[in-house]
Amino acid sequence: MVKKITSIVILAIAIVLVAFAIANAMYKKEKPESTEQAADFTLEALDGTKISLSDFKGQKVVLNFWATWCPPCKAEMPHLQNFHENNENSDVKLLAVNLTASDSVSNAVDFVDAYELTFPVLLDVDGEVGQLYEVITIPTTYFIDEDGNIVEKFIGALDEETMENIIDSY
Amino acid sequence: MTYFQLFGISIPALWIAVLGTAFLISLKIDDWFGNALFIYVLVWKFSYVLFYWESILGLLYFNGGIKGHWLGLVSSAIYIILLAPKKYPSIKVQAGIVLLLYMYTFETIFNLLQRDFLFTIIQGGIACLILSLRKKLKLQWVILFFMIELLTLSLQHTLTLTKFFTFSMFIFISILFTIKERTNG
Incomplete structure (x- = not known):
């Protein structure tokens, strides 16, 4: 035995x-899986400032695409806001692109007020950026590293914990 | 590959591995296993309201996360240890090996999904070894295979605290039933 x-x-x-x-x-x-460079763009934010993706070179960027009429987008907004607040002093930047071409500026303004969002909300008035990033189902969220490479494309509602996990993984 | 895009949404590879393993195991094992899994999933999913009660809408899309995982695990452990043995006497012989096998099968499928074929073969190989020894699985072997799993995961640098404590819980239950089975004859 x-x-x-x-x-x-x-x-x-x-x-x-x-x-x-x-x-x-x-x-x-x-080498880590072949990465794709995130295409640069410039859009006007709700507060009127112009914001480009390339402004954030050297920072991790979470790029979220949403619209006011999309239920999962509504569900994830409190999580995005919490994530933004927790990472305000770190090198992680959250940008939310409103698909304004299939939405409206006034809806977006009301929405941002209702959910008390403090992260930058960009207006994709022509729908070009949404098309550039092949956003079909929303919400879609891209995780971009310090060098501007796309690390993850997440389709569906994201909670705070999942976002933190993805951000910590690169 | 951490996420797979299925049905138009991102699905974590982890879920596929957890459910895939559960499916394989449930083919051969009595209902107590499926019940325990059902309890786990239910608690894990709905515990979301405990942590984010202010946004109920999220319940449709989210789950209890890591805290929900622990709650779910404890709930199914209570079911397996205290409630199930009365209704399913077979649990006494099955539980020990099933939980050990779950660990290895899960790692096999998870590594396969991550396309880490070397560790797929290692984990799968040991799973087969355990399966072939199932008739004579003694306490020492349960502990031994647990240690080997920890060694393998450390070599691969994938031993997280969550995984360590989850597997420890599996092994705790496994050992509990192995000892019980032995004292009963």
Whole structure:
């Protein structure tokens, strides 16, 4: 009996160690998956200022696309606001692009007031940026790294915890 | 690949691995396993209202997150340890191996989804080894395989605290049933 246990222990540990040795020898750490550069754009924010994505080089950017008529967008807004407040003093920037081409400025203003949003809300009046980022289902959220690469494209409502997890992963 | 885009939304690879493993295991195991999983999912999902009660709409889209995970895990553990054995006597022989196997099968599928084929083979290989030993699984072996899993995860640098405590809970239940089974004869 003891002999048998011993042999199984050795077998199991051997599987792990041999495989690990092979791994170390064979695969040199691949570069992180091929990344795509986030296209730059300039849009006017609700408060009238012009904001470009390239203004935030060196910072992680969370780029959220939404509209006032979309229920999951409504659901995630309190989470976005919390996320924004928690990251105000760090190198993470939240930008929310309103798909104004299929929405309206006055709706967006009311919405931002109702949810007391303090992060920049950009108005995609011509729908060009939405098209550029291939936003079909909303909400869609892009996570962009310090060098402007797209790290993750998340479709669907995001909660605070998931956002923090994705931001921490790169 | 952390997320898969299915049905027009992003689905975490983690969920696919958790449910895929549960499906495979439920094929061979009595209903107590499915019940425990159901309790876990229910508590995990609806515990959202405990933490974000001010935005009820979110319940449609969100879940209890990490806190919900712990609540769900504790709820199913209570069910498995205290309630299920009366109705499903088979749990006494099944629980020990099922939880051990769950760990390895989950890691196999998760690594496959992440396209880490080396660790898919390691985890899958050990899962098969456990399966072949299922008739003679003794306490020492449960602990041993748990240690081997921890060793494997450390080598891969994927041993997070959440994973460590979750698996520890699995092993705790596993050991509990292994000891009970032995003292009963």
